[in-house]
Amino acid sequence: xxxxxxxxxxxxxxxxxxxxxxxxxxxxxxxxxxxxxxxxxxxxxxxxxxxxxxxxxxxxxxxxxxxxxxxxxxxxxxxxxxxxxxxxxxxxxxxxxxxxxxxxxxxxxxxxxxxxxxxxxxxxxxxxxxxxxxxxxxxxxxxxxxxxxxxxxxxxxxxxxxxxxxxxxxxxxxxxxxxxxxxxxxxxxxxxxxxxxxxxxxxxxxxxxxxxxxxxxxxxxxxxxxxxxxxxxxxxxxxxxxxxxxxxxxxxxxxxxxxxxxxxxxxxxxxxxxxxxxxxxxxxxxxxxxxxxxxxxxxxxxxxxxxxxxxxxxxxxxxxxxxxxxxxxxxxxxxxxxxxxxxxxxxxxxxxxxxxxxxxxxxxxxxxxxxxxxxxxxxxxxxxxxxxxxxxxxxxxxxxxxxxxxxxxxxxxxxxxxxxxxxxxxxxxxxxxxxxxxxxxxxxxxxxxxxxxxxxxxxxxxxxxxxxxxxxxxxxxxxxxxxxxxxxxxxxxxxxxxxxxxxxxxxxxxxxxxxxxxxxxxxxxxxxxxxxxxxxxxxxxxxxxxxxxxxxxxxxxxxxxxxxxxxxxxxxxxxxxxxxxxxxxxxxxxxxxxxxxxxxxxxxxxxxxxxxxxxxxxxxxxxxxxxxxxxxxxxxxxxxxxxxxxxxxxxxxxxxxxxxxxxxxxxxxxxxxxxxxxxxxxxxxxxxxxxxxxxxxxxxxxxxxxxxxxxxxxxxxxxxxxxxxxxxxxxxxxxxxxxxxxxxxxxxxxxxxxxxxxxxxxxxxxxxxxxxxxxxxxxxxxxxxxxxxxxxxxxxxxxxxxxxxxxxxxxxxxxxxxxxxxxxxxxxxxxxxxxxxxxxxxxxxxxxxxxxxxxxxxxxxxxxxxxxxxxxxxxxxxxxxxxxxxxxxxxxxxxxxxxxxxxxxxxxxxxxxxxxxxxxxxxxxxxxxxxxxxxxxxxxxxxxxxxxxxxxxxxxxxxxxxxxxxxxxxxxxxxxxxxxxxxxxxxxxxx
Numbered sequence: 001x002x003x004x005x006x007x008x009x010x011x012x013x014x015x016x017x018x019x020x021x022x023x024x025x026x027x028x029x030x031x032x033x034x035x036x037x038x039x040x041x042x043x044x045x046x047x048x049x050x051x052x053x054x055x056x057x058x059x060x061x062x063x064x065x066x067x068x069x070x071x072x073x074x075x076x077x078x079x080x081x082x083x084x085x086x087x088x089x090x091x092x093x094x095x096x097x098x099x100x101x102x103x104x105x106x107x108x109x110x111x112x113x114x115x116x117x118x119x120x121x122x123x124x125x126x127x128x129x130x131x132x133x134x135x136x137x138x139x140x141x142x143x144x145x146x147x148x149x150x151x152x153x154x155x156x157x158x159x160x161x162x163x164x165x166x167x168x169x170x171x172x173x174x175x176x177x178x179x180x181x182x183x184x185x186x187x188x189x190x191x192x193x194x195x196x197x198x199x200x201x202x203x204x205x206x207x208x209x210x211x212x213x214x215x216x217x218x219x220x221x222x223x224x225x226x227x228x229x230x231x232x233x234x235x236x237x238x239x240x241x242x243x244x245x246x247x248x249x250x251x252x253x254x255x256x257x258x259x260x261x262x263x264x265x266x267x268x269x270x271x272x273x274x275x276x277x278x279x280x281x282x283x284x285x286x287x288x289x290x291x292x293x294x295x296x297x298x299x300x301x302x303x304x305x306x307x308x309x310x311x312x313x314x315x316x317x318x319x320x321x322x323x324x325x326x327x328x329x330x331x332x333x334x335x336x337x338x339x340x341x342x343x344x345x346x347x348x349x350x351x352x353x354x355x356x357x358x359x360x361x362x363x364x365x366x367x368x369x370x371x372x373x374x375x376x377x378x379x380x381x382x383x384x385x386x387x388x389x390x391x392x393x394x395x396x397x398x399x400x401x402x403x404x405x406x407x408x409x410x411x412x413x414x415x416x417x418x419x420x421x422x423x424x425x426x427x428x429x430x431x432x433x434x435x436x437x438x439x440x441x442x443x444x445x446x447x448x449x450x451x452x453x454x455x456x457x458x459x460x461x462x463x464x465x466x467x468x469x470x471x472x473x474x475x476x477x478x479x480x481x482x483x484x485x486x487x488x489x490x491x492x493x494x495x496x497x498x499x500x501x502x503x504x505x506x507x508x509x510x511x512x513x514x515x516x517x518x519x520x521x522x523x524x525x526x527x528x529x530x531x532x533x534x535x536x537x538x539x540x541x542x543x544x545x546x547x548x549x550x551x552x553x554x555x556x557x558x559x560x561x562x563x564x565x566x567x568x569x570x571x572x573x574x575x576x577x578x579x580x581x582x583x584x585x586x587x588x589x590x591x592x593x594x595x596x597x598x599x600x601x602x603x604x605x606x607x608x609x610x611x612x613x614x615x616x617x618x619x620x621x622x623x624x625x626x627x628x629x630x631x632x633x634x635x636x637x638x639x640x641x642x643x644x645x646x647x648x649x650x651x652x653x654x655x656x657x658x659x660x661x662x663x664x665x666x667x668x669x670x671x672x673x674x675x676x677x678x679x680x681x682x683x684x685x686x687x688x689x690x691x692x693x694x695x696x697x698x699x700x701x702x703x704x705x706x707x708x709x710x711x712x713x714x715x716x717x718x719x720x721x722x723x724x725x726x727x728x729x730x731x732x733x734x735x736x737x738x739x740x741x742x743x744x745x746x747x748x749x750x751x752x753x754x755x756x757x758x759x760x761x762x763x764x765x766x767x768x769x770x771x772x773x774x775x776x777x778x779x780x781x782x783x784x785x786x787x788x789x790x791x792x793x794x795x796x797x798x799x800x801x802x803x804x805x806x807x808x809x810x811x812x813x814x815x816x817x818x819x820x821x822x823x824x825x826x827x828x829x830x831x832x833x834x835x836x837x838x839x840x841x842x843x844x845x846x847x848x849x850x851x852x853x854x855x856x857x858x859x860x861x862x863x864x865x866x867x868x869x870x871x872x873x874x875x876x877x878x879x880x881x882x883x884x885x886x887x888x889x890x891x892x893x894x895x896x897x898x899x900x901x902x903x904x905x906x907x908x909x910x911x912x913x914x915x916x917x918x919x920x921x922x923x924x925x926x927x928x929x930x931x932x933x934x935x936x937x938x939x940x941x942x943x944x945x946x947x948x949x950x951x952x953x954x955x956x957x958x959x960x961x962x963x964x965x966x967x968x969x970x971x972x973x974x975x976x977x978x979x980x981x982x983x984x985x986x987x988x989x990x991x
């Protein structure tokens with residue numbers, strides 16, 4: 001590897017800031033090093049004065065300073081891992097220099113986390129790892145949470161958003177879905193500690209068991225240095241059981257040597273529903289005389305006397321300080337985030353804090369401690385299946401215009417705000433301590449201990465409102481109700497790893513690693529509720545006079561695993577790696593002992609071979625990997641269990657509940673990955689290409705048991721067992737380039753594309769499909785969790801009545817038949833088969849940056865539940881109901897079928913969205929100095945600005961996040977709040 005890379009690696013590891021003294025007398029040279037694309041300061045960059053021994057490393061604010069620089073001019077050379085080297089001639093005496101570095105299109109010397117005792121250069125690894133520079137992204141993009149950092153920035157990582165409510169979450173998939181019964185979510189680690197990554201928590205404000213708050217967004221993006229995504233078993237073998245769906249590593253910021261550097265971030269902005277009048281459809285009905293009448297959103301707002309949806313206030317206040325010496329480094333931060341949604345009952349108020357400390361008492365020992373904390377409430381409105389503003393608006397009835405309902409379908413929007421109050425109070429602590437010891441040159445080991453403690457209080461409160469008891473929309477709901485769920489989750493991580501490195505010969509190097517991990521998860525839930533308050537103003541369960549209920553439960557899992565790995569490198573350009581991991585898990589059956597996961601990989605930096613003569617390809621790496629990892633069975637799935645019951649004479653008793661399966665083991669993912677990385681034209685462009693083929697075997701399925709043995713035949717009974725296989729394959733492409741760089745103007749572009757092909761290879765013997773939900777099936781030969789229903793292929797109109805006639809459906813064999821006896825056939829998949837993103841940054845004079853991000857998803861369908869309730873339920877208010885001859889007779893056949901033909905609802909949901917735009921201006925140094933700051937930037941940024949789609953529902957992204965209409969597979973949009981547009985003004989001051 002290059003000498004500069006070694007020096008920079010030492011700087012990152014030990015925080016050296018070592019200007020070398022010289023005896024010659026001269027002037028001063030000082031300034032700041034920044035990233036040209038984002039304007040963010042670049043710390044730990046090496047700055048050297050050519051022709052002298054003067055060198056320095058920039059501090060966390062990107063600052064450097066030289067004294068005694070000889071001559072009247074000097075040539076500065078700047079180097080930093082991840083950036084192209086730069087050279088600039090400056091005047092001696094200039095102490096306000098601004099040097100801009102260009103990000104490399106490809107950086108094989110970048111250090112990433114791999115699960116071993118020390119970080120590893122990416123060029124040594126045979127699998128793809130996507131790395132996101134979060135500190136750089138937050139400088140130019142409007143980022144509200146981790147899901148925003150991930151979206152459209154890592155090929156193969158699919159973010160499927162649930163609702164536009166602030167504080168809500170997303171479904172995350174890496175390289176498709178591969179499990180029938182278990183979560184397809186990736187694992188998440190923060191600074192080496194496994195943490196709670198539940199995507200759907202809180203009270204079920206969407207109904208049908210669907211909650212919409214994600215634990216992903218508990219972590220403050222301003223505290224994150226980078227995110228690394230390990231995408232499949234080929235990369236996650238060392239993480240073992242539960243890592244088959246991928247691993248997301250969050251690395252938080254830490255200090256660099258130097259004086260205390262303060263950073264203040266102030267954000268103010270607005271969240272609002274863009275173009276609601278154009279988004280919500282016109283509804284129709286007949287008046288008492290039989291005339292067709294209509295109502296649109298403008299009519300409703302006129303009747304209401306104001307807007308149905310508000311503009312919510314967004315504010316964020318962050319303060320951080322970092323610094324230290326070569327022996328002690330620190331980073332401390334705190335802040336408050338306030339976000340108001342488009343509905344009065346929707347807001348979040350989170351307070352965050354972080355303190356990271358690194359102590360290096362000698363060159364052999366490093367001790368680090370990292371703690372993070374977040375607390376505060378999230379308030380949600382009723383939506384989707386629970387009713388609410390969107391529901392009563394989208395189902396508006398023109399017969400209600402001029403009545404007390406003001407044209408709305410059910411309750412008035414302010415009445416929903418009065419009746420339903422959903423709240424999650426959060427208290428979360430994540431902390432870790434790591435001791436790294438380097439006793440001799442060839443041996444390094446470390447031990448990490450960490451905890452992630454989450455405390456949720458999830459509440460649904462319906463106060464007594466006597467004036468609404470007579471309203472049929474609310475009825476007894478207005479008499480009062482309170483439910484409180486205390487949900488506690490504790491994750492504990494203990495991780496030991498060691499690496500021994502030797503030179504076997506002048507050209508061969510060996511690196512042997514081994515480790516052991518212990519993970520413990522404890523979940524505890526206590527629930528209670530009560531009906532009917534005797535008077536307004538009461539809120540305690542003890543004050544209710546109607547029926548009450550309570551329940552509690554505890555879930556606990558433990559796993560322990562060990563691994564060994566050997567890497568042989570030849571001439572620092574060819575790297576061969578082999579490893580093996582063994583896991584035991586508390587959810588394995590009694591007859592299932594341990595599971596073993598092998599891995600093999602190769603990485604060859606071909607461009608460093610003497611025969612490489614292609615100068616326009618200055619870096620080329622070929623890589624290949626094979627690896628396995630798994631998913632553990634559900635809690636208590638392997639053990640026989642009983643449930644409490646009331647016996648004869650009212651004595652306590654138990655009855656059989658779950659038969660268990662002592663042979664139950666984990667699902668196993670087996671993945672082959674092939675790819676190459678190329679740096680072009682002196683790293684002005686970079687390409688990363690990957691092909692993957694992942695086969696998941698020993699799938700966990702649930703089967704019925706014979707009632708005669710005394711156990712319930714299906715849920716909550718039944719029996720889990722291992723059978724079946726799923727195949728995922730696809731390609732991933734990431735490209736970065738600077739196509740134009742001349743004078744004061746430069747243009748940076750980034751592109752990522754990913755495909756996913758998914759197919760069920762087998763289920764249990766003799767079984768070709770199992771039901772996965774409403775209109776969903778797992779069927780051999782088709783994608784996991786696909787849409788299946790009767791498909792209308794032809795129909796005609798009776799021009800007199802407007803009724804659809806002569807309706808024929810797909811017979812599943814290439815022909816047609818009467819729909820009454822037609823089978824359910826494949827309609828489409830529920831996860832995108834093709835997705836990607838494209839971003840551009842235009843930089844002018846190294847101070848003004850214009851940025852934009854487009855992302856898209858295609859190759860999937862979702863159920864348009866909004867059209868379903870409008871056209872086939874609740875008054876049938878669609879235009880199709882009144883003017884059927886204007887539409888396709890096949891669509892009308894479905895609408896008139898009394899919901900027996902629903903294929904017209906399962907619609908193509910592909911879209912492209914202008915996701916992010918921003919204008920960032922770095923103030924002149926004189927202006928920053930006037931503010932007593934070393935650097936100052938101001939920006940205007942927007943999110944969710946425009947969507948291009950043919951989807952007829954409210955939003956191609958909205959859906960139930962959990963419950964029976966969400967969860968692992970279902971894509972069901974029904975009166976969900978669409979994604980909100982956001983505009984944010986940010987002032988960022990560094991001192």
